[in-house]
Amino acid sequence: MKDSKSPRKPRTADHINNMPKSGIRDFFELVIGCDDVISLGVGEPDFVTPWTIRESAIYSLERGHTSYTSNKGLFSLRKEISKYVSENYGVQYDPDNECLVTVGVSEALDIAIRAIVNPGDEVIYCEPCFVSYAAEIAMAHGVPVAIENSEDNEFSLDIGKLKSKITPKTKALLLNFPCNPTGATLNMQQMEEIAEIAIENDIIVITDEIYTELTYEERLPSIASLPGMKERTIFLHGFSKAYAMTGFRVGYACGPEDLIDAMNKIHQYIIMCASINAQEAALEALKNGRQAMIKMRDEYRERRNLIVKGFNDVGLKCLKPKGSFYVFPNITSTGLSSTEFAKRLLEEEKVAVVPGNAFGECGEGYVRACYAASTSQIMEALDKIGEFVKRLSK
Template identity: 50%
Template sequence: MTTKTSYIAKSVENLKPSGIRRFFDLAANMEGVISLGVGEPDFITSWTVREAAILSLEQGFTSYTANAGLLELREKISGYMKNGYGAEYDPNTEIILTTGASQALDISMRAIIDPGDEVVVVEPGFVSYVPLVQLAGGTPVTVETKPENGFKLTAEELEEAITERTKAVLLCSPNNPTGTVLERENLEEIAEVIRRHDLVVLSDEIYSELAYDHGHVSIASLSGMRDRSIVINGFSKGFAMTGWRLGFICAPAEIAAPLLKIHQYAMMCASTPAQYAAVEALDKGMEEVMEMKRSYRHRRHYFVDSLNEMGLGCHLPGGAFYAFPSVAKTGLSSEEFAEKLLMEEKVAVVPGNVFGKGGEGHIRCSYASSMEQLQEAVKRMKRFVENHSGN
C-alpha cells in the first residue's frame, strides 16, 4: 500500500520545539534540583480570588460566557487600563478575554498577517514569538538588541529592520527574558517610527504589574498609537494566576472585531470560573499584587548583585522576574553552561540562545523563588563559576 511521506504540514514539521521545555524535562528527572528556569510566580493565587471561583461553581455558573467574556470583567479591565495606564477601551467592542496571553498572541497574529508580511520581532524575546509569526504565514525579521544598552530597542535599530513588506512590530515590556523595561522616552521614539511607516504594533504587556523603577507605560497610551496597537495582557504573572489561563486583548473596534471572529471558532470563550476569579482579582486583589512586587524587587537586588559579584555580568532588570547574566567569563556557550550547571550543581537555568541569537552567551534565571532557594542557588553557581572560569 502506498503511503504519504507525512501527513503533517510542512510549517509544523519545520517548527523547532521549545528550548525551555528540554531543560525542564531534564531537571524533572533529577532529585535536589533548584529550578531558576520556571517562568511563573512562586506565590499562590490569593484566597479571595480562589474563593470567588469556588463560589461561581457552587452557584452553578458553569456555562459558556459571551465569546468576548463576561461583560462585568470587561468593564473591570476597561477601568484597569484607563486608571492604571491611561489607555481607554470600550468594554462592549474593544476587549476580548482569551485563554491566556498565549492565545491572545496567536489570534492577533492570525488576524493581521497575510502570507509574505514581515513582522519585526525584538530579540532576545520569548520563545513563541517567531514560531507564531511563521504559523500565521508571516516572515519574522529579528532585531538583536545589545547588552551594553540594557537590551533596549532603539528607534534606529527598528528603522533598519523595516522594509516595504513590514506589517507589524512585536514588543514586550517588561521583557522576557531580559527584564528590560521600555520607558516613556524609549517608547515615544519607537512610536514615531511605527506611525511614520503606518505599522501595527503588538504589545505584549503581560508583566505590566511588575515594572519596578519607573512604572509601566503602555504604548497604546501614546499620541496616535491607540488605533494601531493591539495590547496583550492577562492575569498570569502579576496576579499569580498562571494555571487559570486567562488573558485579554485590548484593541480598537475595527481590529477587535476580526480578532473575535477567530476567537469564536478557535476557543468559543475563556474559562468561566477563571473569569469570575479575575473579577475579584481586579476588584480586591491589588494589595496582594503590590506585596508580590515588593518581594520580587527585594530578591532582584540580592540575586543580581550576587551574579555580578561572582563575575556573571548582569544589568539590573527593570521588570518581570528574570535576570539575564553573561556567562562569557566561563568560556562556555549558553547551552554548555546550562547543561553543566544542571549536571554538576543541580541548578536549572535556561540557555539564552533559545530566546534568539542575541541571547547567546547569556542565561535566563528566574528569581521568582524563595530567598532560601536563591541563596542556595547562588552558593552552587558561585562554586560552578570558580571551577570553570578561564576554561
C-alpha cells in the same frame, strides 16, 4: 511495491516541520525526573494565587456557574478590564467592542497575529524574547524579522536597528517591555520615537504588557496611550504573572473595534470563550487583588536585588533589570556556551537556569534565571553557582 497502507504524502505541514522545538521545553525534559533541583528555570510565580481570588473561583463553581460566557468574555470582567487599563495604562477602551477576554496572553498573541498577517507579511520583534514570538508569526505564514538587542543597550530597543528592519512588507511590530528574558524596559523617549515610526510607516503595534505590574522603578503609560496610537495598537495583558494565576489561563486584548472583531472571529471558532470560573476569579483579582499583587511585587524587588548582587559577586556580569522576574547574566567569562553552562550547572550542582540561546541567537553567552523562587532557594542556588564558577576557573 509499497505497502498501500503506508503514508505516501507528507503527513505534517512544511511550516510546522521547519519550526524548531522550544529550547526551553527541550531543556526541561532534562530537569524532569531530577530530584533536589533548585529551579530558577520556569517563568512562573512561586506564590500560590491569593486566597480571595481562589475563593471566588470556588464560589463560582458552588453557585453552579458552569456555562459558556459571551465569546468576548463576561461583560462585568470586560468593564473592569476597561477601568483597570484606563487607570493604569492611560488609554480608554469600550468594554462592548474594544475588549476581548482570552485564554491567557498566549491565545491573545496568537489570534492578534493571525488576525492581521497575510502570507509573507513581515512582523518585527526584539530578540532575546519570549520563545513563542517567532513561532507564532511563522504559524500565521508571516515572516519573523528579529531586532537583536544587546547588553550594551541594556537589552532595550535600539531605534536605529528598528528603522533598518522596516520594509514595504512590514505589517506589525511586536513589543514586550518589561521583557522576558532580560527584564529590559522602554523609556518615554523611546516610546515616542517608536510611535512616530509606527505612524509614519503605517505599522500595527502589538504590545505584550504581561509584566508591566512587575516594574520596579518608574512606571510609564502604555504606548497605546500616545497620540495616534490607540487606533493602531493591540494591547495584550493577563493575570498569569502579576496575580500568580498561571493555571487559570486568563488574558485579554484591547484595541480598535475592527481588529478586536477580527480576533474574535478566530477566537469564537477555536476557543468559544475562556472558562467562566477563571473569568470570575480574574474579576476578583481586578476588584480586590491589588494589595496582594503589590506585596508580591515588593518581594520580587528584594529578590531581584539579591540575585543581581549574587551573580555579580561570583563574577558573572549581571545588569539590574527594571522589570519582570528574570535576570540575564553574562556567562562568557566561563568559556562555556549557554547550553553547556546550563547543562553542567544542572548535572553538577542541581540548579536549573535556561540557556540564553533559547530566546534567540543573540541570547548566546547568557542564561536566564527566574527569581520567582524563595529567598532561601535563591541564596542556595547562588552559593552553588559560585562553587561551579570557581571550579571552572581552576
